[in-house]
Amino acid sequence: MKNPEVAQLLYDIADMLEMQNVAFKPVAYRKAARAVETLSEDIEEVFTKGGREALMELPGIGEGIAEKIAEFLETGRLKYYDELKRKFPQHIAELMNVPGIGPKRIKLLHDKLGIKSVAQLEASAKGHRLSRLPGFGEKLEEDILKGIGIFKTGQKRTPLGYALPLAEEIEQRLKGLKEVIRASIAGSMRRRKETIGDIDILASCKGAAAAAKIMGFFTTMPDVSRILAKGETKSSILLKTNLQVDLRVVKDTSFGAALQYFTGSKEHNVVVREIAIRKGLKLNEYGVFKKVGNRNIASKTEEEVYEAIGLRYMEPEIRENSGEIEASARNKLPKLVEYGSIRGDFHCHTVKSDGANKLEDMIAAAKKLGYEYIAITDHSKSERIAHGLSNSDMEKWLREIKAATAKIKGIRVFAGSEVDILPNGELDYPDDLLKKMDIVVGSVHSRFKSAREEMTKRILTAMENRHLDILGHPTGRHIGKREPYEVDLKKVFAAAAEKKVLLEINAHPERSDLKDIHARQAKSFGCKFVIDTDSHNTDNLKFMDLGVAIARRAWLSPEDIINTRPLKELPKFFKRIKL
Numbered sequence: 001m002k003n004p005e006v007a008q009l010l011y012d013i014a015d016m017l018e019m020q021n022v023a024f025k026p027v028a029y030r031k032a033a034r035a036v037e038t039l040s041e042d043i044e045e046v047f048t049k050g051g052r053e054a055l056m057e058l059p060g061i062g063e064g065i066a067e068k069i070a071e072f073l074e075t076g077r078l079k080y081y082d083e084l085k086r087k088f089p090q091h092i093a094e095l096m097n098v099p100g101i102g103p104k105r106i107k108l109l110h111d112k113l114g115i116k117s118v119a120q121l122e123a124s125a126k127g128h129r130l131s132r133l134p135g136f137g138e139k140l141e142e143d144i145l146k147g148i149g150i151f152k153t154g155q156k157r158t159p160l161g162y163a164l165p166l167a168e169e170i171e172q173r174l175k176g177l178k179e180v181i182r183a184s185i186a187g188s189m190r191r192r193k194e195t196i197g198d199i200d201i202l203a204s205c206k207g208a209a210a211a212a213k214i215m216g217f218f219t220t221m222p223d224v225s226r227i228l229a230k231g232e233t234k235s236s237i238l239l240k241t242n243l244q245v246d247l248r249v250v251k252d253t254s255f256g257a258a259l260q261y262f263t264g265s266k267e268h269n270v271v272v273r274e275i276a277i278r279k280g281l282k283l284n285e286y287g288v289f290k291k292v293g294n295r296n297i298a299s300k301t302e303e304e305v306y307e308a309i310g311l312r313y314m315e316p317e318i319r320e321n322s323g324e325i326e327a328s329a330r331n332k333l334p335k336l337v338e339y340g341s342i343r344g345d346f347h348c349h350t351v352k353s354d355g356a357n358k359l360e361d362m363i364a365a366a367k368k369l370g371y372e373y374i375a376i377t378d379h380s381k382s383e384r385i386a387h388g389l390s391n392s393d394m395e396k397w398l399r400e401i402k403a404a405t406a407k408i409k410g411i412r413v414f415a416g417s418e419v420d421i422l423p424n425g426e427l428d429y430p431d432d433l434l435k436k437m438d439i440v441v442g443s444v445h446s447r448f449k450s451a452r453e454e455m456t457k458r459i460l461t462a463m464e465n466r467h468l469d470i471l472g473h474p475t476g477r478h479i480g481k482r483e484p485y486e487v488d489l490k491k492v493f494a495a496a497a498e499k500k501v502l503l504e505i506n507a508h509p510e511r512s513d514l515k516d517i518h519a520r521q522a523k524s525f526g527c528k529f530v531i532d533t534d535s536h537n538t539d540n541l542k543f544m545d546l547g548v549a550i551a552r553r554a555w556l557s558p559e560d561i562i563n564t565r566p567l568k569e570l571p572k573f574f575k576r577i578k579l
């Protein structure tokens with residue numbers, strides 16, 4: 001899977017072009033990079049099967065960029081990139097990954113202070129040498145230190161959505177071996193945590209020879225860059241993308257107990273083991289045993305293991321020791337929303353603003369997913385960088401969407417907008433325009449550093465507007481790039497419940513916003529939710545189940561999530577939707 005490598009290459013080109021003040025091209029390269037990064041298929045496979053034409057069919061990738069990707073995939077190098085890079089010093093790529101500092105400042109830091117690495121940057125910021133530079137100052141110095149912090153944690157953990165396709169591919173390969181009886185992803189990935197430290201996989205087989213075959217296969221897969229450990233029951237590898245994968249091989253009779261153990265979380269397991277001990281039992285990765293006589297009473301499946309100690313099966317997503325064990329013991333576990341049960345998406349963009357695909361393409365892709373409905377929500381006018389639409393352009397666009405989709409069969413298309421919540425809490429379009437929209441998603445896209453009271457007031461004011469249907473990505477966070485803004489979420493949740501504004505769970509891998517614990521808290525306030533992908537191309541629509549994962553981790557049920565409902569029920573939740 002070369003997707004991350006190709007995406008990084010395109011991002012680097014964009015940055016380097018930007019430093020040379022080249023117009024337009026950086027935007028095009030970033031759009032392409034984003035498309036490759038979020039592509040669910042393997043780009044190499046796309047290319048081998050369909051050549052350059054197939055690459056050009058990917059969202060956001062035109063002829064020039066397709067040509068470059070092809071060259072890289074064919075030869076492992078790209079002349080254009082090498083030439084660009086020759087004009088810049090080495091360190092620039094690394095520093096570019098620190099949020100809050102752009103190409104021009106990096107150049108200045110290099111020229112004035114000789115900074116060539118993140119470590120040097122950190123030392124200079126801590127020694128207050130940055131604040132004295134022209135155009136810098138103490139505030140920026142602080143922000144750079146924060147950015148270094150985010151960079152460091154981002155280095156260590158990977159957003160679930162980017163690692164999951166790769167892990168599933170390895171899981172499938174293992175399942176394809178004749179020696180393997182059962183295989184499953186375990187660890188934080190099976191619990192669908194928003195970021196993962198490493199990938200854990202468990203497989204079962206019969207006999208030492210079979211185990212050795214499996215380990216041999218695993219450690220020599222083409223995407224392995226380094227073998228960290230190779231043993232009879234456990235091996236660890238480092239993938240070329242720098243992700244670590246641990247594989248454990250067990251006897252099939254203890255697969256359930258091992259899966260329970262290696263799925264974690266550690267905190268969950270500690271309490272489950274204590275319960276076992278209180279019942280005169282012992283629980284470990286091999287099974288549940290009677291303390292007296294050490295007889296194995298359960299180990300083949302997880303259900304069996306939990307039952308043996310008097311608990312009901314808990315879905316992996318809620319195994320965090322946050323009330324699930326009590327709920328299980330009292331038979332009060334929630335019915336969680338199911339993967340694949342979402343019937344439509346309320347938040348996506350087209351080329352009209354900053355998306356990569358046309359209206360028809362987005363609709364076709366939504367239909368292919370079996371959706372009953374989709375809302376087109378391009379950006380509002382204050383979003384200049386994202387090509388937000390002026391009042392009159394939006395009005396025209398709404399009419400165009402309606403005209404173009406009135407006769408479409410098999411899916412209902414809603415015309416709406418993702419409207420900026422302005423710093424004073426007003427929405428970015430006047431009421432008489434909002435009135436014409438089927439769906440209004442309101443989002444904060446600016447002044448992320450406002451004081452807590454100010455941001456809270458801003459969002460509460462926006463919720464006073466009766467045209468607002470959905471509060472988009474409610475905390476503004478971007479994993480590895482931007483911390484959430486300061487806001488009193490309890491007040492926001494209370495107001496959302498009262499005003500019946502739906503809260504968005506944004507499924508994009510870098511957003512995961514609202515995150516699990518917040519969504520769970522919001523439910524306790526009586527809030528309802530939608531899960532949206534915020535798609536900027538057709539491929540992004542496939543992120544939906546990552547949002548479902550967050551909802552499951554938040555203990556949400558189908559009733560809590562409005563887009564599990566069929567089209568005919570939507571007028572109950574949206575004032576301006578008419579069937």
Ligand code: DGT
Pocket residue numbers: 186187188189193195196197198199200261262263264265266269270
């Ligand atoms: P990560 O990789 O940081 O996102 O988090 P996990 O939960 O995947 O942790 P990892 O990879 O260290 O270990 C995988 C699972 O194995 C973990 O969820 C529970 C189990 N496990 C690992 N070490 C221990 C331990 O010392 N005690 C117990 N009870 N379980 C452990």
Ligand code: CA
Pocket residue numbers: 187188189196197198199200
């Ligand atoms: Ca792990």
Ligand code: CA
Pocket residue numbers: 187198199200246
């Ligand atoms: Ca691990």
Ligand code: ZN
Pocket residue numbers: 347348349418534
């Ligand atoms: Zn959006």
